[in-house]
Amino acid sequence: MSSTSDRAPDPRPARTRAAIFAAARDLTSVDGEVTVNALAKRAGVSRAAFYSHFSGLDDLMGAMFQQMFDAAWERGRAYAAEKQSLQEAVQFGFGMFVAYVERHHAFLRGALDWKFSHRTYLILADTMTKLHGEALTRLGDRVPVRQRTESAGRSIAGSELAFAAQWLVETEQQAAAGEALDATSLLETILIFVPSWYTGIGPEDPIAAAELLALCRTAAADEAAEG
Structure with a gap:
């Protein structure tokens, strides 16, 4: 039986971070004001998820x-x-x-x-x-x-x-x-x-x-x- 330490790392944090980066990169001049709410929505993550990665x-x-x-x-x-x-x-x-x-x-x-x-x-x-x-x-x-x-x-x-x-x-x-x-x-x-x-x-x-x-x-x- 595999121990906890043998488990593969959870990929979700890396995916969340990548999604936030992608959302910021994909902004256009017509997207309006840049806010945490706007970025989180575009990235498909919650505000809490955003703040778990960035202050x-x-x-x-x-x-x-x-x-x-x-x-x-x-x-x-x-x-x-x-x-x-x-x-x-x-x-x-x-x-x-x-x-x-x-x-x-x-x-x-x-x-x-x-x-x-x-x-x-x-x-x-x-x-x-x-x-x-x-x-x-x-x-x-x-x-x-x-x-x-x-x-x-x-x-x-x-x-x-x-x-x-x-x-x-x-x-x-x-x-x-x-x-x-x-x-x-x-x-x-x-x-x-x-x-x-x-x-x-x-x-x-x-x-x-x-x-x-x-x-x-x-x-x-x-x-x-x-x-």
Whole structure:
């Protein structure tokens, strides 16, 4: 007779969490205000089930971003292994971030109106800072001596978030009208203003943002299908 410890883990919590993620990802600009009730209804779960996984909408967004960061970082590592260039992997990481923002515009634009605590924003910024910090460490001597600190990663993460938030606001009416969104300009802006020693893109070098974003859209879609 099998013991309790031999039983397969209950798949229901994982299914509930996945359903909530899917509900948030599938939001459109006509769905109205983003609330726990609306997300739970779309996901086919109860409010209690939602709160058994997330403390609120800010916690949900943090979890979704963390999932995206982890996936983008792993994809970036694989891309670096293929291309033999960490700086190309850095570019790919920015592309994955922008592809995610473009794909989940409605959810993220709605998130800008939520009453986030300052601590929630700091957790998000800290996560991005750590990811950039790992890349900066790997770059080694290519990082200017005076910028070999955590502040370099925090500066990059902060500008990345600010540019993304501005793009979400600027394209709100376009999304509401049902027009297709193209975040190529967002990716190009990020790559222009991030230090050239980080991306390997010189001040006068062409920026193939459209091609990079097309590649990252495919990767992001594959990630969503797998998740």
